[in-house]
Amino acid sequence: MIRVRKPAEPPEVLRTKGARVQRSQCAAYSRAPRSYENGKRSFEFDPNIYGHETVKRALREAQHGKCAFCESKFAHISYGDVEHFRPKAGWRQEEGEPLGRPGYYWLAYEWANLFLSCTLCNQQFKRNLFPLRTPERRARNHKVDVTAEDPLLLDPAVDDPEEFISFREEVPYAVKGNARGKATIRTLGLQREELAEQRRKHLRLVKALQQIIELRIPEAEEARNQLLSMQQDSEEYASMTRAFLR
Known part of the structure; x- marks a missing residue:
């Protein structure tokens, strides 16, 4: 998110x-x-x-x-x-x-x-x-x-969700156990297994690119650019990718 x-x-x-x-x-x-x-x-x-x-x-x-x-x-x-x-x-x-x-x-x-x-x-x-x-x-x-309300759900147009929700591998968690992060994860089903499976696939690619970079082979620069691209807001699961690489 x-x-x-x-x-x-x-x-x-x-x-x-x-x-x-x-x-x-x-x-x-x-x-x-x-x-x-x-x-x-x-x-x-x-x-x-x-x-x-x-x-x-x-x-x-x-x-x-x-x-x-x-x-x-x-x-x-x-x-x-x-x-x-x-x-x-x-x-x-x-x-x-x-x-x-x-x-x-x-x-x-x-x-x-x-x-x-x-x-x-x-x-x-x-x-x-x-x-x-x-x-x-x-x-x-x-x-x-x-x-005047105090909603527990994060409003992605008002709040910065990454201040409230982060990731351990593909699993989202509430930063410092905050109530809004917990409620948002629970209410929106952000820990559902089908979604976790897609995130795991995404992470496998992230990890593979990291390995290519560490090998310092000719393809390393392309892999580095790909990782930078995967952290952009326009990319799928950007918040998880950023949390993993942080």
Whole structure:
């Protein structure tokens, strides 16, 4: 997981259509807040807006074609999911808890709340989980400032994940046992075996390049350049590679 630097200007579809729908939903909630809180009413969200191709394209470019969470490149097998960092329709503090409603409906089309994720990170692991260090500070509607929250999940557009999560070989761990690193690894399934297998393959190449460099053969310079390239943000599993070579 690495820092994601999005363009400051949101795609036009979010600034126009998204903003209109957002205003409408906020007004609807204000008219009947209890109905949305008890689930009698629910919001309908338009994936053609937050999942518009211009949004996906901007996220792909900002994330170098990688999942914002596990750093896997998936374009060759999947279009990817537009993931809402703060869940739009409902939230859970912990796995197995009842769904809290109405969710962060007012952030459904908010550029800062959107990332591109692989299907596994989004649909099998994170889903509607959004744990806070202090659950009582959760923003329950659009009238409350979300910046007062203290989320346990790392926001890759705000936080520098490498300050919280590092690697021992292919295994991620929370730096100095910090709570946010632990929660992010657990919630996003960053220790899942299938992902670890891909990281191990990547590390084998890193180690092989190191051996070539140590032999000081003619190919050593090319191997050194390859290792430098593999540490760039654009490369798959860059944070693990940097941690291993550090």
